[in-house]
Amino acid sequence: MLAQETSQLLKKHQIRLNRRKGQNYLINNHILSRIVENANISDSDVVLEIGAGIGTLTIPLARKAAKVVAFEQDKRIIHLLQERLQELEIYNVEVVEGDATKMEFPYFNKVVSNLPYQISSPITFKLLKYDFDYAILMYQLEFAQRMVAQPGTSNYSRLSVMMHLCTHTELLFKVPPNAFLPPPRISSAVIKLTPRKNPQVEEFFIKTCRALFQHKKKKSGKALLQSFHEISSSNLEKREIRDIISKIDNKLTEKRVFKLEGEEILIISNELKDLMNNPS
Incomplete structure (x- = not known):
């Protein structure tokens, strides 16, 4: 029924x-x-819904919620969506035209979205700057698997660390390509993302994490040495950088990056920051 309705709406409005x-x-x-x-x-x-499209999610959400704030970028689609909402006499949807990665979000307490895959990463990190209860989000399966990956696994990444420290993230279920029109070339997955209160993540940690994961299979001490430019733009000589790193907990600097727990990377980051601020 939904497949037929979607095809008919797109055909009626001559939208490809x-x-x-x-x-x-x-x-x-x-x-x-x-x-x-x-x-x-x-x-x-x-x-909050990002990438509302023709209202497939918007309409059932609006029938249950006090209000839905629906972001959509395509003017043709917005016209179709507004027409549908008017026909169905749904008046609690605020349709916002524009790029959700560049605009401030009004108040919301839950997020439900079939995210456009190319903005998955920026939108996810942007959401973490807001206070909300939880989000139910559709992602590309590979991205979702990286979000929930554990240390020591092939999918473990900087994204996994950030999600672990900033949220409780659960992969709810997978979605096959044929559940969409047009079908994407990859499978998808639905994630439940619940922000943690007061995550201990700041800009210096993000830089440290980026430096480490540029060499995820190397020992963390060596990774820091080789990508120290990601952390600091100061003109330190290599021996000075090596000296700073040598003072970090040896158990952690000898451990390979992809085996480090998020909390261990937090310790490395904090120790490194202290050492750089107080070199003596």
Whole structure:
């Protein structure tokens, strides 16, 4: 039913979807129901949706929430969405035209989105700057697997560390390509992301993490030495950098980057920052 309705709407408005813009619309009723069910929306919730499209998620969310703030960038799609909302007499949706990566978000307490895959990373990190209860988000499967990866596994990355320290992240279920129109070339997954209160993550930590994961299979001490430019632009000589790193807990600098727990990287970052601020 959803597949037929989507095709008819797009045909009626002479709209051809663009994969490059991440316009892969959900056409599977069962998957849609599971997303809405996991969002557990109440009539006091204000829901943020990014990439609203023709309202596949917007409409069922609006029927449960106090309000939905729906971001959409494509003017043709916005016209279609507004027309649908008017026909269905749904008046609690604020449609916002523009690039969600560049705009401030109004108040919301939950996020439910089938994210355009090309903005997955910037939107995820942007969301973490806001205070909200939790998010139910659709990602490319590979990206989702990196989000929840554990130390020592092949998918473990800088993203995994950031998600572990800043959120509780759970992969709820996988979604096959044929659940979308047009079908993407890859599978997808739905993630539940719950922000942690007062995460101990700051800019210096982010730089340290980036430096380490440029050499994820090397020992962390060597990785820091080789990518120290990511952490500091000061003109320290290599022997000075080596001297600073040698004072960090040896158990951690001898450990390979992809085996470090997020908390261990936090210790490395804090020790490194102290040593650089107090070199003596």
